[in-house]
Amino acid sequence: MFEMMRNAWMGWTEYTAAGKLVCLLFAAVLLLWLKPGKTTHKTLAIYAGITSVLCVFPVTASLLMLYQTKFYDYIWVWNLVPVTALIALAAVSLFSVSTREEGTKGAWKKPVLAVLLFAAVVMLAGRFPVSNEKVNDIHEEYELAERILQDVPKDGSMKLWAPAEIVTCARMLPGDIRLLYGRDMWDKSLDAYSYDVYDEEVEKCYRWMENVAETGNLNAVSADHILSGFVCVEEALGRGVNIIVLPDTLKPATLKQLESLLGPNYDETEGYYRWNLLEQ
Amino acid sequence: MIWLLCLVTLPVLWMLGRGLWLLMEPKAPDKLNTFPDSIMTGLIFVIGLTEVVHLFMVLMHASLTNGAMLFLIGIAAGLLLSFLILVIGRKNLRRPSLKFPKLGAASWVVLVVFVLLVLGQAAFVLFSGRVYWDRDLTVETVNTFLQDNGAHMTDPLTGAAYELGMPMRVKILCLPTLYAVLGSLCHLSAVQVVLTFAPLMVIFASYCAFAALGRTLFEDSFLKRIGFLACCAFLLWMGSYLYGMEGFGLLYCGWRGTSIRALVLFPYALSLILRKKWLPLFLCFLAEACIVWTLYGMGLCFLASVGMAVTFVIVGYLNVNEGTPENGRNAGKGAK
Numbered sequence: 001m002f003e004m005m006r007n008a009w010m011g012w013t014e015y016t017a018a019g020k021l022v023c024l025l026f027a028a029v030l031l032l033w034l035k036p037g038k039t040t041h042k043t044l045a046i047y048a049g050i051t052s053v054l055c056v057f058p059v060t061a062s063l064l065m066l067y068q069t070k071f072y073d074y075i076w077v078w079n080l081v082p083v084t085a086l087i088a089l090a091a092v093s094l095f096s097v098s099t100r101e102e103g104t105k106g107a108w109k110k111p112v113l114a115v116l117l118f119a120a121v122v123m124l125a126g127r128f129p130v131s132n133e134k135v136n137d138i139h140e141e142y143e144l145a146e147r148i149l150q151d152v153p154k155d156g157s158m159k160l161w162a163p164a165e166i167v168t169c170a171r172m173l174p175g176d177i178r179l180l181y182g183r184d185m186w187d188k189s190l191d192a193y194s195y196d197v198y199d200e201e202v203e204k205c206y207r208w209m210e211n212v213a214e215t216g217n218l219n220a221v222s223a224d225h226i227l228s229g230f231v232c233v234e235e236a237l238g239r240g241v242n243i244i245v246l247p248d249t250l251k252p253a254t255l256k257q258l259e260s261l262l263g264p265n266y267d268e269t270e271g272y273y274r275w276n277l278l279e280q
Numbered sequence: 281m282i283w284l285l286c287l288v289t290l291p292v293l294w295m296l297g298r299g300l301w302l303l304m305e306p307k308a309p310d311k312l313n314t315f316p317d318s319i320m321t322g323l324i325f326v327i328g329l330t331e332v333v334h335l336f337m338v339l340m341h342a343s344l345t346n347g348a349m350l351f352l353i354g355i356a357a358g359l360l361l362s363f364l365i366l367v368i369g370r371k372n373l374r375r376p377s378l379k380f381p382k383l384g385a386a387s388w389v390v391l392v393v394f395v396l397l398v399l400g401q402a403a404f405v406l407f408s409g410r411v412y413w414d415r416d417l418t419v420e421t422v423n424t425f426l427q428d429n430g431a432h433m434t435d436p437l438t439g440a441a442y443e444l445g446m447p448m449r450v451k452i453l454c455l456p457t458l459y460a461v462l463g464s465l466c467h468l469s470a471v472q473v474v475l476t477f478a479p480l481m482v483i484f485a486s487y488c489a490f491a492a493l494g495r496t497l498f499e500d501s502f503l504k505r506i507g508f509l510a511c512c513a514f515l516l517w518m519g520s521y522l523y524g525m526e527g528f529g530l531l532y533c534g535w536r537g538t539s540i541r542a543l544v545l546f547p548y549a550l551s552l553i554l555r556k557k558w559l560p561l562f563l564c565f566l567a568e569a570c571i572v573w574t575l576y577g578m579g580l581c582f583l584a585s586v587g588m589a590v591t592f593v594i595v596g597y598l599n600v601n602e603g604t605p606e607n608g609r610n611a612g613k614g615a616k
Contacts (some may be wrong), residue, residue: 016521047591077523079542084526088511126518128362138409171420174469176427182437189415195444
């Protein structure tokens with residue numbers, strides 16, 4: 001429970017550090033509470049105010065996180081609060097006040113200024129189009145995998161071992177390319193979708209692949225031991241891998257040693273070396 | 281093909297929902313029952329039907345082909361039922377006015393702004409190529425369903441057979457089956473259905489849900505309703521900076537169950553609560569349980585209903601305590 005409260009508090013600080021739309025929400029609640037209006041408006045405002053407070057305080061936020069199940073992070077408790085709808089409701093209520101002098105000359109100026117001011121406030125509180133999250137790019141990631149693997153048979157006969165940026169999209173391509181490991185090797189949130197786990201040998205293969213992509217060396221240093229390239233490659237081959245993709249940043253000595261293991265027939269494409277062992 | 285699927289989906293959803301809404305609300309529809317209600321009811325029907333198909337595939341080990349066939353039969357049966365209800369219940373239907381309502385200059389301006397904002401969002405989804413597929417494996421799952429011609433037969437991330445299996449509470453969620461069925465029927469790839477078609481549909485459905493809520497809040501003024509929608513659209517643009525926010529879900533990961541819940545089911549549930557439509561609200565609870573992981577079927581829509589019920593009591597108490605006869609009458613209306 002204490003851990004959950006800590007996560008809730010960290011989640012709240014991250015939520016408010018990224019942008020200030022939640023401040024607009026509280027301002028909207030205040031406006032709708034104080035301004036005379038319909039019962040439905042006040043009901044929604046009171047509901048949003050109460051649920052916002054529940055989402056902020058760690059104890060109540062933890063209970064909400066327990067309710068929504070541990071599968072979801074803190075940020076999802078804010079789905080209980082109608083943030084967008086309430087701010088929009090308050091904005092429209094405010095604009096309707098500014099149009100009370102309708103029919104008089106120049107009556108349009110006040111509402112237009114109100115709208116522009118509202119837009120400026122929202123743009124300062126929010127952020128677009130830059131997201132704080134690193135979003136994926138179909139044109140870069142998916143299409144790269146598509147190009148690298150375009151002539152590889154996708155009938156389930158091929159098993160691929162490649163750097164993370166290619167493994168990410170390999171299973172999204174039409175067809176069936178098997179993988180030595182999937183995205184859940186580094187995206188641990190995906191572990192919730194399956195009870196299966198990778199054994200240590202496969203994890204070593206992943207660490208070696210990412211290390212060779214970075215350093216270009218055949219042997220990788222990991223924690224307190226050395227990952228031998230030969231051992232990892234033999235392990236992958238033993239598990240049925242027949243397509244191996246490596247970045248072309250390999251050192252010439254490394255490439256020569258891999259040729260001795262995998263054969264000299266490989267393709268060089270899009271900045272990668274590709275061995276197709278079924279064709280050899 | 282995606283455009284054709286979009287063009288077919290909208291009238292099918294409307295037709296499904298129109299009759300089913302009349303079945304749930306058989307008394308003469310009041311002016312708050314509109315096009316958004318029909319679309320939303322149709323969408324909830326489709327989610328329910330997909331859940332049946334999904335459970336059929338998972339528990340009976342049926343193929344995707346058979347599941348798609350069952351889905352089509354279900355849609356056809358729903359359309360037929362809806363048509364029959366409309367024919368039988370036509371006396372209770374409010375005839376739609378064919379005259380275009382006269383809008384003021386301000387309404388036109390706001391309407392144009394709203395349409396531009398929404399078209400911008402649709403264009404962003406279609407052309408920017410920016411998506412957020414971290415923490416989610418819908419595309420791989422749908423692709424695997426299409427390849428295996430079945431549901432949850434192999435690990436979507438590796439293609440290998442499961443050794444220990446997967447949690448049942450994830451296994452029963454039906455969205456991958458919906459996307460796989462649509463992909464199978466329309467010969468679309470997983471990427472096309474999940475990353476393009478689904479987000480476009482979610483954009484449309486979310487504004488239907490917000491329109492239903494807007495109509496509830498501002499039943500007396502078209503300008504206020506369209507202003508509400510325009511503000512929502514603008515806020516969704518500006519509120520897309522963090523994973524988990526509504527705008528982020530709309531623009532970067534619209535296919536996910538959490539996005540559909542936040543953008544479609546939740547605003548619609550709020551409008552149903554404010555209008556005291558309990559049966560459609562209950563269907564929202566069920567729809568949410570079919571698409572996101574919930575606590576034994578109780579999700580955020582259910583919790584929101586409980587919260588709103590408490591709020592009605594508070595509002596009623598506050599109105600009574602304010603003491604004027606008019607407020608006393610208002611308390612009666614608001615607290616029920």
